[in-house]
Amino acid sequence: MQTRSQNSSCSRDSLFHRLPSEVVDIILGKLSVLELSVFGMTSKETTSYVVNYISTQKWTNKEITKEFHHPTYQEQQATIGHYKALGLLFKRCTLLLPTKDRLKFIFSRFSEIPCFMLEHCFVQDCLGFACLGGFLQTLIAGWDELECRRVFNFLCDLTNILPKTDTVIHSKPGAHCFPEVEIRLFCRKVLLDPWSNRLECQFWLIELLKLWPMVSQAHLLLILYGPLLPEEGTVGWQEMVDRVLPNDELWDLARALLLLFNKLEVKGWSPDSILGILEELTVIPQPWHVENVARLLVLCGSHLCYTFLASKALNGRLQEISRLIVYIILVCEKDGYHMNWAVKLVQQVCQVFNSDPAKLVFLQNLENTFAETTRDLFEVSVGGHFLDGDTFQTLCILLDSSARFHSKFLYTFLKRPEV
Ligand SMILES: [Zn+2]
Numbered sequence: 524m525q526t527r528s529q530n531s532s533c534s535r536d537s538l539f540h541r542l543p544s545e546v547v548d549i550i551l552g553k554l555s556v557l558e559l560s561v562f563g564m565t566s567k568e569t570t571s572y573v574v575n576y577i578s579t580q581k582w583t584n585k586e587i588t589k590e591f592h593h594p595t596y597q598e599q600q601a602t603i604g605h606y607k608a609l610g611l612l613f614k615r616c617t618l619l620l621p622t623k624d625r626l627k628f629i630f631s632r633f634s635e636i637p638c639f640m641l642e643h644c645f646v647q648d649c650l651g652f653a654c655l656g657g658f659l660q661t662l663i664a665g666w667d668e669l670e671c672r673r674v675f676n677f678l679c680d681l682t683n684i685l686p687k688t689d690t691v692i693h694s695k696p697g698a699h700c701f702p703e704v705e706i707r708l709f710c711r712k713v714l715l716d717p718w719s720n721r722l723e724c725q726f727w728l729i730e731l732l733k734l735w736p737m738v739s740q741a742h743l744l745l746i747l748y749g750p751l752l753p754e755e756g757t758v759g760w761q762e763m764v765d766r767v768l769p770n771d772e773l774w775d776l777a778r779a780l781l782l783l784f785n786k787l788e789v790k791g792w793s794p795d796s797i798l799g800i801l802e803e804l805t806v807i808p809q810p811w812h813v814e815n816v817a818r819l820l821v822l823c824g825s826h827l828c829y830t831f832l833a834s835k836a837l838n839g840r841l842q843e844i845s846r847l848i849v850y851i852i853l854v855c856e857k858d859g860y861h862m863n864w865a866v867k868l869v870q871q872v873c874q875v876f877n878s879d880p881a882k883l884v885f886l887q888n889l890e891n892t893f894a895e896t897t898r899d900l901f902e903v904s905v906g907g908h909f910l911d912g913d914t915f916q917t918l919c920i921l922l923d924s925s926a927r928f929h930s931k932f933l934y935t936f937l938k939r940p941e942v
Pocket residue numbers: 591592637638644645646649650651
C-alpha cells in the first residue's frame with residue numbers, strides 16, 4: 524500500500540497531484556460507492572487515491588454502516604445492497620494485491636463490527652451476517668477455487684468458527700443450542716445462501732463438511748439445514764423423532780443432500796459417502812419417525828431415493844426397506860404426488876433382487892409390512908380411551924393409498940410377467 528506522499532512523488536504530472544489533498548478528498552466525496560469503484564480502476568494512480576481515501580476515518584464513518592437492526596424491508600434491502608456495492612469497491616481497488624494482503628486489508632475495516640462477529644449480537648433478525656454475505660459474494664465473484672479456499676481459511680481464522688463447530692458437533696445435539704444457531708446463521712447467511720449458483724454453493728458446503736468424519740458431517744448438516752423450533756428459533760432435534768414434519772420443514776435438508784449427491788467428481792466423495800451421511804442423519808438424535816425419513820427421501824427425488832433403497836436391498840435389509848416404502852407410499856398419497864412414481868420405484872428396487880424367489884420374498888415382505896403398519900396405526904388410534912383424530916385420518920389415507928397402489932402395482936406386474 525502506498526502512502527499519499529510516496530504516491531505523489533511517482534506521479535508528478537497528474538491532475539490530482541496538482542490539487543491539495545483536501546480538494547481531492549472533496550472530489551472523491553462527491554462520488555457514490557459504485558462510482559468510486561469505477562474511478563479506482565482507471566489507473567494505478569487513481570487506485571491509490573481511492574485506497575487512501577477509503578482508508579480515512581471520515582469515509583469509514585460515512586460509508587461502513589454499523590446499523591443492522593432495521594424494522595422495514597426497504598431499509599433492510601438498501602443496507603444489503605450497500606454492502607454488495609462495498610464488495611465491488613473493495614474488489615476493484617485491491618485488484619493488484621495478492622489475495623492474502625487483499626483479505627487482510629479488506630477485513631481489517633470490518634473487524635470491529637459486532638454484528639459481523641459470532642456471539643456478539645443477539646438481536647433476532649439482525650442483518651449483519653446477510654450484509655457480510657452480500658459483501659463477500661460481490662467481492663469474490665469469479666475467483667478460482669484456490670483463492671476461495673484462502674478466503675474460507677481466512678474467515679475461519681477471523682471468526683474462530685472451526686473450534687466452535689468442533690465443540691458443538693462433538694456434544695449431544697441441543698447441548699449448545701445457541702452456538703448451534705450462531706453457526707447455522709453464519710454459515711448459511713455468509714457462506715451458503717448468497718449463491719444462487721449451485722456449483723458455488725456446493726463448493727462452500729463441501730469446504731464446511733470435509734473437515735469432519737461422516738457422523739459429524741451428518742450432525743453439522745442438521746445444524747445447518749434441519750428444522751427449527753418456531754418459537755425458540757433453535758434446531759428442533761426432538762421434532763424429527765417425535766413429530767411428523769411437513770414438506771417445508773424438510774425441504775432445506777433435501778436440497779443440501781441433493782447438492783452433495785450431484786457433486787460426485789469431488790475428490791474423496793462418492794455416492795456411498797452421501798448414503799452414509801443420510802443413514803447417520805436419520806438416527807440423530809435418535810431414529811427419526813419413519814414418515815420423516817420417507818418424506819425426506821421423496822423430496823430428494825427418484826435417483827437418490829432409489830440409490831438409498833437399492834443399497835439397503837443389496838445388504839438384505841428387507842424389513843427396513845419395506846417399512847420405508849410403505850411410508851413413501853403414504854407420503855405420496857398425503858402430499859399429492861403421483862402414485863406411478865412409487866410404483867416405478869418399487870419396480871426398480873425389485874430388479875435389485877436377481878432371482879425370482881428373492882423378488883417374491885421382497886414383495887411378500889412389503890405386503891406384510893403394509894398390513895402390520897395398518898394394524899399398528901389402528902391400534903394406536905383405538906387403543907386409548909379416546910380416538911386420536913390425526914392418527915385415525917392417517918390410517919384412512921394409508922388404506923386408500925394401499926388400495927390404489929396395489930391396483931396399479933398388480934396391473935404393472937401383470938403387464939411384465941418377467942418380474
Ligand atoms: Zn446485530
